[in-house]
Amino acid sequence: MAATNLGSTGEHAATDAAGTPHRGRKPGPAASAPCAPGAVGPGAPPAAQAGPEHVTEPVAYDAILLAGFGGPEGQDDVIPFLRNVTSGRGIPDERLEEVAHHYRHFGGVSPINEHNRQLKAALEAELASRGIHLPVIWGNRNWDPYLNDALAEARQRGFTRLIAVATSAYSSYSSCRQYREDFADALADTGFGEGADAIQIDKVRQFFDHPGFVQPFIEGVRDGIAQLEAADPALDRTTDLEVLFATHSIPSTDAAKSGPAERGFGEGGAYAAQHLAVAEVVMREAGAGDVPWQLVYQSRSGPPSMPWLEPDINDAIEELPAAGRKAIVIVPLGFVSDHMEVLWDLDNEALETAQEQGLAAVRVPTPGTHPAYVAGLVDLVLERVNGTPLADRPAVTRLGPWYDVCRPGCCENVRLGFRPALAGIAP
Template sequence: MSGAPVSAPAEYDGILLASFGGPEGQEDVIPFLRNVTRGRGIPDERLEEVSHHYRANGGISPINAQNRALKAALEAELAARGIALPVLWGNRNWDPYIPAVLKGAYDAGHRRLLMVTTSAYSSYSSCRQYREDIGMALTETGLDGLLAVDKVRQYFDHPGFVEPFIEGTAVSLARVRAELAAAGTPGAPVHVLFATHSIPTRDAEASGRSVEQPREFAENSAYVAQHLAVADAVMAEVDPGQEWSLVYQSRSGAPHVPWLEPDINDALRELAAAGTKGVVVVPLGFVSDHMEVLWDLDTEARETSAELELAFDRAPTPSTHAKFAAGLVDLVCERTVAHNVAERPAMTTLGPWYDVCRPGCCANFRGDKPAIAEVGSTVGLVSAAGGARP
């Protein structure tokens, strides 16, 4: 999309890799879930009921190890390009916590950080909540006006994110077709399911919205439209004639609250009833194999497929794929004075997305909080020299 607002390149002295975080032992599970659900008044008994996927994995979420690996991959890519920017890592819900990381960064002499998150799409939980967490951390630590934190654009359609999915989907589709051929049913119907995290319908409809620059999106949601556009871009390269659909997983809200549907397991049952013999599941909403991927897809969806006698293969996430690491560094270079990359590639007509979010984008229905990287925001946008940034 031409004409998308961008920020002037700036001088940064560090990169903040920000993520969700996860428990790293059985004793961490309930404290972690308390962090995730804080403010909702959910008792520990209920949290224990929903902890089974962590408990089954030894109380360990894979996300922290994956973030350590991604941090190392980013450091290697930066070093290969001769870019002397340290990579700091902070989590929203588990150690290392973002406020402590920001305080440590300031004490170490950092004055302007550029944040890269492990969420590619536009929604409250995948963009605004990160910006709020930084804004609140700067306020709570007394660093607002002393430490500036900006954020790279949402990168759902950046080639570094999309191309690993193209490669993985092609391999998985070939595997399923080969499995069906080996079973004596060559050419049997196969369906590609692009899976992402379900979110409340209200949040989906607020995603990407702007009070000053309205845009129309497929299914009235930037979150949904972005996934559909990326899935279409993937299949245009893999097999334009192959049938596919977008499905959702990991719903965690109250039954009476509308969330995005269909659930992947419901979709699998409908496909099997309609004569589909094999499925490829592509975790399009995830940058790496989070617990939601390991449990909801590799366990539950795989088991559902086995019950329905569907050939099944799950495509990989970008994780530490060389193209993904290089793409994240390209996103950093878009915003830096040194090593600047002026071109902003996008593989759909929805992007490139905004560097600075529009007012009201991905609204927080639980109340306004200070947030960085939004037009009109003053939190975290004061440079070391004392000048305010637009």
């Protein structure tokens, strides 16, 4: 799902460089310097401005920018939030209300903001335990606190070099480049990207195959299989059981454009390739190499005429009894926390489909604030702080370590084309 520039109606407490209020709304699209198309390393500290694949020069960052998707926190927030998410697509409120019922079912509250509060606190505790003095500033793409609010806080506290950690692990337009575009939008909106004290923003590499992100899923698959086997000792793991790795579906055209074109990932692009590679590692490390598995998709929101990645998880579940399956483990591999699309699409719809098909089912946890995940995010920040050589960077698949500076043409939005974006080589 994607978003208008209508957002929260909260008090406008922060101002841009010209004194204009901007708190409580999503920034409009950036269109000019310092984020202009054709720039090299726009908005980046000097070590990244030349666009190296991996930055091996130490950088003295002032703070960490925790960048989230955002979510409503009350019934009155739901439609304005969905307008933000679908900005520029002209979707009427009546159609947005068709999606809003997912949020209304939970009182209009998405759990994503609370999860990010918990993650921020966990990161701060991990940093303090290691004696690392880097404040964590939190900003969202689509709801309060917005990214321009986070930049206003950075300016107020005198921070000009930020290292961003986005709550998204994989490569695609919506899971990487759109965050980078929103960084550019926020800098342009506030005016903080210009002048001698301009704010600069780097971003840690996509962490789909960092061991800190993968470890919680290994444990979850191991525990999920054990739970099903304990409930049914006669279960044959090689024929009766299947593991479904679930991630958000995206348009097939966007999937094909995910990742650098020169890598040649094929039809599903880097997005599908990364998920498949991680799933293989999870199954092996969980001691489940003899258990059937597949990658499935969820949460598609486009028109029926537009091809999206398939199979849908519910369609896949409906086919499993004919294959002799009796039980499934659902793994939310594409998600870092239990936000709305996990609670509704997996815990509600997918588990209901499994019950209808007579399948025993368990859904394993997302990383959330798992100690390995939190420590891994801090390790990713330290890679950039210390300029860690490529050979010393951990990655559990053959695809990584991924790039520090996104490559030219990476993750184009086929519908909109390239817009100004930070943390990469333009376009």
